[in-house]
Each structure stands twice: as C-alpha cells, then as structure tokens.
Amino acid sequence: MADEQSRLDSEFVTLNAVRELIRLATDGDARKSTYDQALEFGAQICPKILGDDSLLKKHRESDMVRKYRQKARAMSVQSNAKVEALGLVRNDIKEYESLVKAGGQKKDVDRLQKELVDMKRAEEALNPQRHSEHQAIFRDARTAIRGIPEVNVGLGTRDFELPDGDILRLRVLHPDNPEHISGADIVYERHDRFKKAVNIVGVQYKIWENRELYLNEERMQEQLTKMGKFFCENNLCKAGVEDHKFRFPYCSAFLRPTDRLQSPDQKLMSTGEHVPICQIENVKTTGVRGGVKLTYENVRKLSLSYDVFEGLFTTKKIGSRTLGYEELLGLYDQFGDLVDSDRVLIHAQEFQSDLSDPLFSSLP
Numbered sequence: 001m002a003d004e005q006s007r008l009d010s011e012f013v014t015l016n017a018v019r020e021l022i023r024l025a026t027d028g029d030a031r032k033s034t035y036d037q038a039l040e041f042g043a044q045i046c047p048k049i050l051g052d053d054s055l056l057k058k059h060r061e062s063d064m065v066r067k068y069r070q071k072a073r074a075m076s077v078q079s080n081a082k083v084e085a086l087g088l089v090r091n092d093i094k095e096y097e098s099l100v101k102a103g104g105q106k107k108d109v110d111r112l113q114k115e116l117v118d119m120k121r122a123e124e125a126l127n128p129q130r131h132s133e134h135q136a137i138f139r140d141a142r143t144a145i146r147g148i149p150e151v152n153v154g155l156g157t158r159d160f161e162l163p164d165g166d167i168l169r170l171r172v173l174h175p176d177n178p179e180h181i182s183g184a185d186i187v188y189e190r191h192d193r194f195k196k197a198v199n200i201v202g203v204q205y206k207i208w209e210n211r212e213l214y215l216n217e218e219r220m221q222e223q224l225t226k227m228g229k230f231f232c233e234n235n236l237c238k239a240g241v242e243d244h245k246f247r248f249p250y251c252s253a254f255l256r257p258t259d260r261l262q263s264p265d266q267k268l269m270s271t272g273e274h275v276p277i278c279q280i281e282n283v284k285t286t287g288v289r290g291g292v293k294l295t296y297e298n299v300r301k302l303s304l305s306y307d308v309f310e311g312l313f314t315t316k317k318i319g320s321r322t323l324g325y326e327e328l329l330g331l332y333d334q335f336g337d338l339v340d341s342d343r344v345l346i347h348a349q350e351f352q353s354d355l356s357d358p359l360f361s362s363l364p
C-alpha cells in the first residue's frame with residue numbers, strides 16, 4: 001500500500017508537470033491539455049512513469065478495455081501461452097459485425113450495435129499504432145533546426161511540432177525508480193531564435209497533503225535552494241529594459257504544490273497555485289512543534305493560479321527578463337546543478353520553425 005501511494009504520488013506530480021508543459025506550449029488551449037491528453041503525452045515522454053505500468057492510466061481505461069486485458073491475462077494463464085487482448089477484441093468485433101448484419105432491422109440489433117461501438121473504441125485503445133496516430137497532440141517535427149543553445153547534460157532531444165507551427169524541443173530526465181520520485185521540475189524557455197533572445201521560467205512540483213507543505217525537511221530545502229540559485233541568484237529576476245512595462249516582479253522560479261491523490265480512480269484534480277520561490281519567506285507560517293510550512297490560505301496571498309500563470313508567461317508579464325543567447329549559454333554551465341537523481345526534469349525550448357523566419361516570410 002505504501003508503495004502504491006508513492007507510485008501514485010510520482011505519477012500525479014509528473015502528470016501535473018506534463019499537463020502544464022502542454023498548456024504552456026499551446027498558449028493555454030484547454031481542449032489540448034486535459035488530464036487524458038497529458039497522460040497520453042506523458043506516456044511518450046516519461047514512459048517509465050506514465051507508460052503501460054501507470055496506475056492512473058489503468059484506472060482511466062474504459063471498462064471494455066479493462067475487460068479485454070483481464071480476459072487476455074486469464075486466458076494466458078489458463079492456456080500457458082500469451083494471449084493478446086487486441087486479438088480477442090478483434091475476434092469479437094468480427095462476430096458482432098456479422099450478427100448485426102444478420103439481425104435485420106435497426107431496433108432488433110441496437111444493443112449489439114452499441115456494444116460494437118464500444119469494442120471498436122477498445123480496439124483502437126489496445127492497438128498501439130492506431131492509438132498514437134489518433135491521440136497524438138503533438139506530431140514529431142519533420143525538419144531539424146540548428147542554432148538553438150544546448151544544455152550539456154547528456155540527454156537526447158526530441159522535437160515536436162506545435163499547433164501554431166512552432167517547435168517544442170524536449171530533454172526529459174526521469175529517474176530509474178518510478179516508485180521513489182520526490183517531485184518534478186520544468187524549465188521552460190520561449191525563444192525568439194531570429195533575435196537570439198529568450199524568456200525562461202522554472203516550476204518545481206511537489207506533493208502536498210491537505211493543502212499543507214512542510215519545509216523543514218533537508219531534501220526539500222536543498223531542492224528549493226537549487227531552483228533559487230539557478231534562477232533568482234543569477235539575476236534572472238531583475239528587470240530588463242527590453243521588457244514589458246506593465247508586468248509582475250521578475251521572479252522566474254515557482255513552487256507548485258500538487259494535491260495528493262488517495263487512490264488511482266479518484267477524480268484527477270489539484271490546486272494549481274504557483275508560489276514565486278523568492279517569496280516563500282514571506283508566505284510561510286509556523287505549524288506544530290515549530291515546523292515551517294506553506295498553507296493554501298497563506299500562499300494564496302502571493303501565488304498565481306495555473307491559468308493566470310500560463311497567461312502571464314505567454315504575454316511576457318512573468319518569467320525571467322529577456323536574455324541573450326550568450327547569457328543563456330552562461331546559465332547552462334550551471335544546468336547540471338538542477339539535475340537530481342530522484343526528480344523528473346523536463347527541459348523545454350519553444351522556438352519558431354523556419355517558416356516564420358522574417359527573411360523567409362518577406363519574400364514575395
């Protein structure tokens with residue numbers, strides 16, 4: 001049970017990070033950033049946590065899909081040979097199709113017809129190939145783009161095409177042991193690659209229970225300090241002349257407490273407050289036995305909700321001041337310090353494709 005809870009914590013904290021990543025990449029498109037889509041995309045980019053072994057995923061599958069998985073598992077045991085759920089559902093679809101044909105009038109086969117629709121949906125969900133074609137929110141990018149500064153932490157990249165034509169380049173670091181993850185971090189950069197300029201924001205996701213987060217624990221302090229060092233102490237939180245005149249103070253790193261799920265079939269939801277890391281000192285309170293903690297009521301005085309956070313970053317009213325590529329490369333020298341063996345780290349760079357090159361688009 002304890003293991004299931006920590007697995008659930010790992011999955012949910014990662015899922016919330018992935019969901020916010022999608023939200024930032026689509027400028028807050030609510031149709032693209034549902035929990036189901038985040039699970040789908042999460043399975044692609046963090047397969048160890050949100051892939052086939054995911055508890056959350058198993059519990060969100062339709063009854064029909066679960067029935068076929070169970071049937072296949074039981075039959076495999078019975079016959080001592082691997083039986084595939086996909087084959088079983090396909091056989092039944094064939095049977096039902098011929099029954100519907102033979103059954104005559106619509107009213108005489110409506111139940112069979114309904115079952116057939118569910119089976120076809122299950123077939124799609126069980127078929128990895130068709131599934132990814134239908135569900136993929138972002139397609140893999142077709143052209144390679146060079147010239148974007150690179151962090152050197154030994155991670156491969158994957159480029160996705162965003163709905164507006166921009167490219168999202170991801171480096172994802174996820175620990176080998178998905179049962180013991182203490183949280184997730186996103187470092188999100190929005191580039192203007194033609195001006196060689198970038199705005200950057202960091203979010204640290206942590207599970208809290210009953211909307212309270214104790215800060216005393218050494219690991220917790222360490223992780224917050226790392227984010228603060230990388231973002232705030234590198235002067236990313238200082239105003240820059242080229243930026244929006246009307247904007248929030250420059251804090252570019254946020255703590256995002258994420259509600260603990262009690263069970264995998266619970267309705268997925270969480271508070272979405274983002275607390276500026278350099279402001280934690282000002283909103284913390286003292287709890288029992290001198291423990292220092294954040295509570296929902298207190299962080300609300302300074303925090304931003306998830307949609308406000310996304311909207312303000314998209315319009316450059318929060319996040320770092322605008323940095324040049326030279327400065328960004330300097331910052332990357334310290335990027336390794338953010339890597340933590342028990343946290344998921346998603347490094348995202350969003351930039352224009354070649355199609356939006358000002359030289360290209362000014363051609364007659």
Ligand SMILES: [Zn+2]
Nearest residue numbers: 232237251278
């Ligand atoms: Zn700051």
